[in-house]
Amino acid sequence: MNPGVIVEQAFDNAEAFGMIVVCAAGNSGTADVTDDNVGYPAKYPSTIAVANTTIFNTRAGSSSTGPAVTVAAPGTGIFSTIPVVDGSYQFKTGTSMACPHVAGCIALMIQAGVSDVNRDGSFKDEILQVITETAIDLGPPGQDNIFGVGLIQVDKACKKIIDGISPPTGGPVFGKPTNLTASASGSTVTLRWNDNSNVETSYQIRFGSKVGSTITWRGSWEVASDTTSVRRTMPSGYWYFEVRAVQGVNLTDWSNTASVSVP
Numbered sequence: 001m002n003p004g005v006i007v008e009q010a011f012d013n014a015e016a017f018g019m020i021v022v023c024a025a026g027n028s029g030t031a032d033v034t035d036d037n038v039g040y041p042a043k044y045p046s047t048i049a050v051a052n053t054t055i056f057n058t059r060a061g062s063s064s065t066g067p068a069v070t071v072a073a074p075g076t077g078i079f080s081t082i083p084v085v086d087g088s089y090q091f092k093t094g095t096s097m098a099c100p101h102v103a104g105c106i107a108l109m110i111q112a113g114v115s116d117v118n119r120d121g122s123f124k125d126e127i128l129q130v131i132t133e134t135a136i137d138l139g140p141p142g143q144d145n146i147f148g149v150g151l152i153q154v155d156k157a158c159k160k161i162i163d164g165i166s167p168p169t170g171g172p173v174f175g176k177p178t179n180l181t182a183s184a185s186g187s188t189v190t191l192r193w194n195d196n197s198n199v200e201t202s203y204q205i206r207f208g209s210k211v212g213s214t215i216t217w218r219g220s221w222e223v224a225s226d227t228t229s230v231r232r233t234m235p236s237g238y239w240y241f242e243v244r245a246v247q248g249v250n251l252t253d254w255s256n257t258a259s260v261s262v263p
Helices: 005-018 093-113 124-134 152-164
Strands: 021-024 047-053 069-074 080-084 089-092 178-185 188-194 203-209 214-226 228-231 237-247 258-262
Touching: 005 021, 005 178, 021 093, 047 093, 047 214, 069 093, 093 124, 093 152, 093 188, 093 237, 124 188, 178 258, 188 237, 188 258
Parallel strands: 021 047, 047 069
Antiparallel strands: 080 089, 178 188, 188 228, 203 214, 203 237, 237 258
16 A cells, blocks of 8 residues: 555655665565556655565565566575574565665665766666666566566676776767656556656657557657656556657657556
8 A cells, every 4th residue: 555645755855866765576476477566665666676586586476566666686585684593594585685685786886886877866767777788687578567677687787887888977868768667556657767868858758559459649748857757647548658858859769668557
C-alpha cells in the first residue's frame, strides 16, 4: 500500500536534491511473474528498486516483480551481520540482501569518477546508463519486470567509468532518451526514462494504441527539460508511449516504445 503523498514527496525531494535512493523491491513475489507486487518505497519512480537473484542467476521465488524493478543483484544465502551464538553470523535471503550490492556499486562508481554529463545536479542518470550497459541481461531481452535491466556487474560498471568509456564530460550532448518504462496505478500512468541530453529545451511524449499490429499515434504533449519522469491520466485501454528530446526545431530520434494497460 502506498504510504501516502507526503512520503512520496519526501522521496521526490531527495531525488531533486541529487540523492540516489536504492530500495529493496520486496519479497512478495509469486509464481506469476506478471504480477505487480513491488513494495513501497521501491515502487516510487524516484528510487532504484532492486530484485533478488540466486547463485544460478535465476530469480529468487520471493523476489517481487513489476515495472518498477530497476536492476537485480545477488540476495540469496548472503552472509549477514546478524550474530549467532557461536560467534559467527547468519546467512540471510531477500531483496534487502540484494539492495546493498547496488548501493555499494553506486558508491564505487561515484568514487571512480562518474560525471554529471547532463548537469542536472545528480549522477543518477549517468549511473543507470552505465549499469544498464554493463548488466547481464537475464530473462526476456531488454528491461523486464523480473530483473529490470539485468544482473548488476560491479567490476564492469566501475571499469567502464575508470577507462573513460562512459559518455564524455562537458560540451553539448543531444542524445535520444533511453530505457523508457511505463507503469499504471489505476488511471494514472507513470513514465520514466534516461535523460541523455544536456542541451534539450523540452521533451515530447507521444501516445497511441494498436490497430492490428500497427501503432496509431493519437497525440502528444511536452514536458520541461531535464525531466526523467512524468505522470498522466489515461482512459482505459492498452497504451503505447515514446519520448524524444527537443532543442528548438531540432529533434532526436524517438526512444524505445513502452506500453501499459490501464484498467
